[in-house]
Structure formats: C-alpha cells, structure tokens
Amino acid sequence: MKNTLITPSDVIAAAFRPSDFVREQSVLDADILSAEQKFLVPVLGKLYDALREGLYPTLLADYISLPLALYVKAQILPRLWVQSSDAGVVQIKSDAFIPADRTLLGPLTRSTLRQAHTLLRRAVKHIESSPELYPEYDARENIQNRCSIQGGVIISGDGTDL
Secondary structure (H helix, E strand, C coil): CCCCCCCHHHHHHHHCCHHHCCCHHHCCHHHHHHHHHHHHHHHHCHHHHHHHCCCCHHHHHHHHHHHHHHHHHHHHHHHHHEEEECCEEEECCCCCCCCCCHHHHHHHHHHHHHHHHHHHHHHHHHHHHCHHHCCCCCHHHCHHHCEEEECCEEEECCCCEC
16 A cells, blocks of 8 residues: 555646646655545545555546645645745745745635635546445545535535534
8 A cells, every 4th residue: 555645746747737847856745645634535535545545546547636636736835935944944036037925826726726626526426426336435424515615614514604
C-alpha cells in the first residue's frame, strides 16, 4: 500500500500548467495526505480505504485524481507565494516577474477549490449511480449529503445553520 492516492508528479501534471514552473519538490506527500484527509475521507468514507488498498484504479484515475490534485494545489498556493529557509520566510522577486499580492491569491485559491468541489461532486454522482460497484461507499456517511456551505455558513441536512 502506498502512502498517498496520487504522487507529487501527478499533482503537477493535473493541476498546474507547464508554464507555471512548479517543481515536483514543491509538493510534499504531507500536502497530498492532508488534502485526502480533509476533502476525500469525509465524502468517501470507507471507499477511501479501498482506494488506498489499490481497489478501483479506474475510479481513482477517472474521477478522484483530478479533484484531489486541485485540492492539493489550493492548499499549497500560499506556500508557493513565499519561500522559507534558514534565512527566514521571503517573497520571491526577480527582474522578469513580480509576485502577485494577496488580493490575487485569495480568488485563485477559491476558484481552484470550487473547481475541485465540482469535480468531486461529479465523482460522487458516478459512485452513487452504481452502488453495486462500490459497496464500501455509504451515501449516508457522505458529509456533502448531510450539510453544505452557502456563503460561508454551514447548513445542516435539515436546513438549520450551524
């Protein structure tokens, strides 16, 4: 069993353009694992464990990998904006590029998260359309089926805000 569902190179290939110049070393296994725990486990439940065991490689390749790569991208964008070293935390500047300010970083991160959420809902729709193929999945355990976030407010399945 491998540590994460996708690799750093998978994240780079799926979530970044070649012109973004993001190195594989910029994506840590911890970034991927934390995205899996934060975004996939509450939705997929025991199906996530089955994916980690190597079951359903087509589901992983066709439906899960891309939203996961985008979730990882959204998580690491703030870190790509600055670098840390023994000299401290610095913002990269050069003659050819100027760093984007925080007012641009927020919308980019939110847009990436929206895209990932949309693709994960697509995956769930596929999974729920063929429950016999994915017996580990329980729609009642999917947090998306119990609550949603509307305008920054968490709405429970019965319509009350939390």
